[in-house]
Amino acid sequence: MQTANLLPLVLVLAVVAYGLAYMRSRAVAAPLGGIRNLKALPFYYAARAALWCAIPALIVLAAWAGFEGKIIQGIVIASLPQETWPESAGEASLILSQISNVAAGKLNPEFVPEHIAGAASLLENLESQSRNFKAILVILIAILGAAFAWTRVAPHINARKNVETTLRRIFFVCAALAVLTTAGIVFSVIFETVRFFNRVPLSEFLFGTTWSPQTALRADQVGAEGAFGVIPLFTGTLLISAIALLVAVPVGLLSAIYLSEYASRRVRSTAKPVLEMLAGIPTVVYGFFAALTVAPFIRDLAEMVGLEASSQSALAAGLVMGIMIVPFVSSLSDDVINAVPQTMRDGSLALGATQSETMKKVIFPAALPGIIGGILLAASRAIGETMIVVMAAGLAANLTANPLESVTTVTVQIATLLVGDQEFDSAKTLSAFALGMLLFIVTLLLNVVALKIVRKYREQYE
Amino acid sequence: MSDQSSQAEIVRNSLKRRYRKERRFRLYGMVAIFIALGSLFILFADIIGKGHTGFIKTTITLDVTLDSEMMYLDDPTDEDQRSMADFVAPIIDALQDHIPEAETAAEKRELGRLVGNYAASEVRDLLENNPDLLNTTQTIEFLAHDRVSTYVKHAGNPRYSIKLSEQQQRWVDELVEKGVIDTSFNDVLFSRGDSREPSNAGILGAIVGSLLTMLVTLAIAFPVGIAAAVYLEEFAPQNKFTDFIEVNINNLAAVPSIIFGLLGLAVFIGLFGMPRSVPVVGGMVLALMTLPTIIISSRAAIKSVPPSIREAAEGVGASKMQVVLHHVIPLAMPGMLTGTIIGMAQALGETAPLLLIGMVAFIVDVPTGFFDSATVLPVQIYLWASSSEQGFIELASAAIMVLLTFMISMNALAIWLRKRLERRW
Amino acid sequence: MNTINPSISTGVNMRDKQAAEIPVPQDKPEDTIIEEGKTVGKPFASDPKFQLRNVSVSYGSDRAIKDISLDIGRNEVISFIGPSGCGKSTFLRCLNRMNDSIDICRVKGQLMLDGEDIYSPKRDVVELRARVGMVFQKPNPFPKSIYDNVAYGPKIHGLANRKSELDEIVENSLRKAGLWEEAKDRLDSVATGMSGGQQQRLCIARAIAVSPEVILMDEPCSALDPIATARVEELIADMSKSYTIVIVTHSMQQAARVSNRTAYFHLGHLVEVNETNKVFTSPEHQLTESYITGRFG
């Protein structure tokens, strides 16, 4: 049986185990005078049975699925005549692929060497055996697990604790996944980063004021390695994110306030999801909009008042990005503002406060922690956005604070370096990983500091 | 009490000023909404203006005589014969019925280019499936060539370079007059995978790809996000490790999405040996990317559940887990859904990380499972938007509309749920 | 104490008085005992601060207040009593339009404060509420410091020109509410960390800090200990010289101690209004009597 079929089967078994254990626990309870005499609700005995049924079976299933391929392949390869044994892993995978293509009828067996054709039938054989064994084993384990749980349906056993502990562990694993993700990210950039720093000194990277990796297109092309100073990238990131937040925070916050306090229920329930669509419009669309509509408009405007402006500007990218992240601020703020108890509003209104005073002085402070969460998310999204910046603000790493000039950001550089035509081993490509690592570290530090500050603020407040 | 009346006086005097403030504040709110909605409106107008023609297809309906001599084909079931046969000839012949003036070989070839690139394949497939039709006359609706389509849809618009010769333009005008060339709703767009010919290209593959990817993302991100938020808010002891997790989550929210692509490449594809370009990997990468959004907003929602509710439940002897499952999560669900909606919307529109794990691929076949090579809507849009053919630019805008529709319908359910669950206490 | 002249009392009341004298069989459903809009006693005053006529309030399709007419005299202290859920809070909240914030709540009838319609669309709600203060049934301090809670009203109305004036207002209000001694050393700590009674007194202090003309109190002493209660009652007595006070209470002793008139509500009807001692000693309506005689405290 295929894994794809076994999975639902195990789930069905778990449901059956649930039902049986539920009935049994009620049956056990009946002579004692009702379920109140059990240590836990029937639900918990049942849930425990379902967990016992499903979890070990799934683990075995996963393990089998993980190793089955390797083992079968080993056997198949070993069955080949010795002189045709592959010399490298790549060759092995080719031979195996050939064998499986023959087995699947995609290559004509007449056109391949005989030993391959033989191996193909062996492969088919092994695979069907493995499938059968797997199915039997998994079902057996599921049933055993359920049976064990069945025996443990007894009035003195507190199944609730078991279930809750398991759940709690699962919750913990979910939370810890964030740490694993972080580890994964570090793992995926660390090697290249180290290789990059073997070529470019850390000090130049951190304190250099020019970013111009293109001069290092090829090792044989230019004597120097190019310029890898991240400062213009970070100032660019800062500039654009700041502009974006200057748009998104007021617009988002005021929208949220308007929606939750002034707008009628109908308006609110339509406007909020409509605003949320802003977050889901593909960034390519924003990019075209920024580059073709907003940027030229800004340039014309600037020239009208006698300012010099680039046809790609940080301002254009920032403004459009600001619009994009509005829903992060507006929706999350709306939720927390809405969660402030009505009695707070009543308290303030009864004193003769206007709605805006109530909002500014009572609701807003009470909702502040949640609002800040929304703003941080918006800021994070702004830092991470690439497409808009590439199209509207360009790729020129100018060290400037003038929003009318074109700048570039860290993530844009990472993206263009990674997605563009990459040299497998040049400092240019490697610098993308170093940038990723650096950005990661910087935001991490900022978050640590933020956490400290929030803690302090909270302590003072309490 | 004079105090009272004087204070009433003060209050009355202050009212004008305060109402001005109130009105101004309200106005700010309205302006903010206006800006946000206005931008959305402009964006939509832009997309629709560019893309509505993507929903129109141009067809040429011809009475084709499937003459075996003309095609050099005696037996349509014979593969060798099929591969040598000329399936274009009957089409040109049918066109000549309408345009008798095309006589030279060059003119005939020009004529043949009015129908789409795969017109001949259509004839071939028809005969292969129904060999009896040989030497009969069939009315067949062909897709017009992309150039004809552009000409018909945008005749007279100088922004579109019309790449038909004068002669072809005349012919097309004539055929339109006769009703041979006609436009109708572009069902091809919704029934096929990608193609290199704009008139043949569809987004069904991308839609299915997006659907599969989003399913994986949702199945991972929603439960895991909520579980993590619940753990951190309700169960986590105040210690260094919890702080560490918290910092990590906030930090992941700021990690550029493309880095998640690197992660997927290094871990899922490199370490675990999963295949490139498949929805499972894409879904997992996007799930990791959306998790912080869901966790952070869920935590905010959990925080805003009043403690009195927890006390009430604990007071009747509910365990911590019961309090959480029975009261906290239901009450926090609107906020959790908001996070999920935004996160999923973001995931649905994301391109960058998918580029690195190979979901930016030309895939014609509609994927049928989580392990089939697939692409997703935003990537399809990205690919089309960077193609040179003008037909693809229209399609890209049309695909954006489809993506937005997709997003709206995906969110509609969540929003409906949220509205039902929402209450002030 | 102001004398309340029942000059406007109409024949309707007279008729009801008689009705009250005829003993009504106990097993008859209560609703039939009360005729809608008919109130026994002296519902009208000669110098009314509030004139309320034919007021009905409904939550969605449920009518919580049924056609009540009542005057509240200037500088009068009036108590609303009645069984739980009879609509006292609802009626009270009409007087400063706090019901506006409940979507499904609809108020009908004529409600006048100093001869001006409360529910007129032109009415300035903010000014109304500044003049008609309120203390709620559940204490609802803002999650701010104690000081900021009290200073909030004066600040938004601009009642203090200087910090010192504000300090003074805060101190006075807390003193009047009997919270100063407990709170003076922790003015900066968050109000939600106080005990229930402290919170309630804080809300009273917050309400009187803006010196309204009318104070509506919804069971202000329900969470208070006797000492604090006494202090609040003293405060009410004090204020009654220049304020109009409406107080909802479950304690008939309290009603007796503080109020000039007492109104008895029953299932959304205003059954009887009269001078307090009259209500407690010789109630005219059967329902009032049965409520009073089951008196507790």
Place this chain on the structure above:
Amino acid sequence: MNTINPSISTGVNMRDKQAAEIPVPQDKPEDTIIEEGKTVGKPFASDPKFQLRNVSVSYGSDRAIKDISLDIGRNEVISFIGPSGCGKSTFLRCLNRMNDSIDICRVKGQLMLDGEDIYSPKRDVVELRARVGMVFQKPNPFPKSIYDNVAYGPKIHGLANRKSELDEIVENSLRKAGLWEEAKDRLDSVATGMSGGQQQRLCIARAIAVSPEVILMDEPCSALDPIATARVEELIADMSKSYTIVIVTHSMQQAARVSNRTAYFHLGHLVEVNETNKVFTSPEHQLTESYITGRFG
């Protein structure tokens, strides 16, 4: 009513009794009148349900309960009285560990229920709370239907085997809390839309629906009208046959009516515990007396 045998009363109390007899000058700071851990009267019982020894509770660095020792007898009704903010609620919440959920709250001392340590790490809080139910000071219904509010406890404890049993429990509980008549037609409507008093009675119904051994009531009648109050008091009298009841109240009449013993708290100290009539007629401690004599309510 159970007799409480003050067999464990120690010399300490005797000394304090004398202390109380010596008049203490009024202007002396109150703290000096009460010695920490010294309680006048009969703090101990012969058949204790709770044995509480040297209990101290602090919020962060503020001590809210200062070294209190007290027994609560089996099937006894004991009232806690005292000025607002003196720590009654805090102490009450120790008895079923509701303080656990307040991060900064620290409880010290020995607290035993039926001879088992309440605060032992091995203690199952859920079981404890199922045995020791609680009604809170502010009514806090779940934002669910009335029925679900009451049925919640029985459901999670598996007290009903069938829907009909559950219905019965709900009806009984609501009846006992005196809410059945008002609520029976709207069992499916949301509980937060009820009046304050209705909410409070609902919370009582919710607490008794799980038939705990002990019920802790934090001012259960503060939002109730006299009739409802009477019903709750009847309920308490009823339950006192088989339940242990601790009630915090501001109404001394109520304390007098329902409780066997009364404990007087002051600024975190337990000043005096004694048979209720003794406390109200001849208080031993100066502070108790001054509190009692300013009686209201």
Place this chain on the structure above:
Amino acid sequence: RDTINIVGSSTVYPFATVVAERFGRNTDFPTPKLESTGSGGGLKLFCEGVGTQHPDITNASRRMKPGEFENCQSNGVEKITEVRIGADGIVIANSRDAEKLDLTLKQVFLALAKEVPDPDGGDELVPNPYEKWSEIDSSLPDFEISVMGPPPTSGTRDAFVEIAMQGGCKQYDFIKNMDKSEMKSVCHAMREDGPFIEAGENDNLIVQRLAQDPQTLGIFGYSFLMENTGQIQAASVNGVEPTPEAISSEDYPVARSLWFYVKNAHVGVVPGIKEYIAEFTSESAWGDNGYLVDVGLIPLPRDQRMKTAKRARNLEPMTGNEL
């Protein structure tokens, strides 16, 4: 695996996809999967090894470099077939509303280089002082230099710099006489002070910007010109118009070849590779009237096509010396 996996250049992508789609339609093999990774990215993936997890074919808009070939060899990708499929021209275009330009490589270099020879004479290099085209040559129009071009990460930019910039640059003798790497660093450095605008990889964006702003020029591939002749026109370079003939014959100076590379070890394992090569190199595809020409490929001269096709169908591996 039974589907051909192809990676590589975004420039070749539109052509390869057309072939792949036809191939999928007209044969029983599944349609190959094509990823657009850029030439370098494609070669990197391609050279990572043999085996089903690695691609079978990579496209490139430039020739494989010796370093990449070595990398392939060291990873066990020994036999590689190289197929040159045609040419692509890089055009410098502006809006049809503006006057048509006639540029020389030298002018292009002077307009876009970071450092140029001192306009006042001498063999000095100075930071590029030119603000307007007319300052470079009075025959050029009197408006500001503003050129949108591809980012440094794209193959198009790569080719433009190597062919156009270096071509213009070498016309100065003193630069030509510099040692090789110094010369390259002078010639390849694009100015970063504004007149040259890096516009990301989206050439449609450049086209649309040009249509909006007649004073801006854009640099992109020939196919985008062909598709947008309604809006834009190309400048002639050194007097030669970018016509297919001129590009194919290399009369037009800024032209480059397009390639794909096949991993011989995968032939016979992954079904269809041979047939795919055959389709790509058939006259109906890349011939003078083939369908690839329709989408903008500039075909090789006929004799070269014949030779290449023969080598490709025989899977003649590269030696590494030809690079």
